[in-house]
Amino acid sequence: MRVTIAGAGAVGKSIASELIENGHEVMLIERDLAEVAPEAVPQAEWVHADACEVASLEDASVQNCDVVIAATGDDKVNLVVSLLAKTEFAVRRVVARVNNPRNEWLFTESWGVDVAVSTPRMLAAMVEEAVSVGDLVRLLTLRQGKANLVEVTLAENTALAGRPVRDVPLPADAALVAILRGGRVIVPQSDDPLEPGDEMMFVAGEGVEDEIHRVLTSGDPGGRELI
Template sequence: MYIVIAGGGKIGYYLCKTLMPYKHRVVVIERQMELCQKISTQLNIPVINGDGTKLDDLSSAEVQRADIFIAVTGKDEDNLISCQLAKRSFGVRRTIARVNNPKNITVFERLGVDIAVSSTSIIADLIEQEVDYSGMKTLMKMKNGRIVLSEIIVKPDSPVCEKSLRDIGLPVDCVIVSIIRDEEVIIPNGYTVLRMGDLVIAVSSQHDQEELKNYFLK
């Protein structure tokens, strides 16, 4: 693939270094001449000394040929503008932006960025996945955190213990994917009764995860 990266700082540098073994053709746009020389010399890839928010510099990097455009500068506004120009002016189908402030993720997505990545949010999610709320644990988050895969242990004092799924009345945006009982994996239906010690795998919206916890945990 042909990949253009706006930003040659630490993230841009190591991103290039990671992509190179996969035989992608990578071009970098960087404002600081010193960083341009470092990347060009050490990684032996084309580097444009320019600004990813300028049409002329994007054109010099042949962004119109790019399969993916990635903006990883230290400024959220520059990353947003770069991605918008790549998509709207050069027709790039896939854009990825670094977001320093996690609150900007939703804004970026609404304004056309395909993937907005926040290292702060990633670290927070990793910590969240390691926390077991007395029987409920987040296994994975998808769709930028909007969909959550949860693992829940049915305890003796759980409100759902010895009840069938149809009698529990789960939240609308929640699906019980499977139940692990001893060594058996059960694909549940409405008549499936939850037993003490069952390990329940559920998919829910982020909003309904808290409500799901209230259903299962006392």
């Protein structure tokens, strides 16, 4: 996969290194000459240019990329890069960094953004996930808010303890994708029993998170206790 990253600061370089390590081709575009440091990520292609200019993106052949990542520290720049990548160059997948959570509402498909990544929101979610038992924590937003990755840690007194996964009456727009138990990652099977302390990871559609939480605390979407 060929990936273009706009912004070669600490975040951009870190993303580039990870992607290259995973076997992808990466091009870094940076307008600040002081940040252009090919020795930092030597396997990447480096371009000194302004990613907010159509001509610069044309010269860099952004239209041949599979993914564009707008990773600068300026939300306005990230929005412009995302819009140009999607509307002018028809890039299939556009990922944008959100620096200020107050601007998150702008990072939608209207601005060409397929996936918005808010570092403050993710850090807050990680803190909640670390200290919350029985509460539902949203870890990541997918598909412009149409689905979310959420986590619930089963409480010690859960009525679901010992019940197999198939007995969990989830709503139609939710899927249990993993269970974290101690140091293990479990791909859930219908016969797997649940245990207190299990960290259950779900992909959930819009509007069903409260229902998932109700199911895991009462055992039934209608609020009836499991017996």
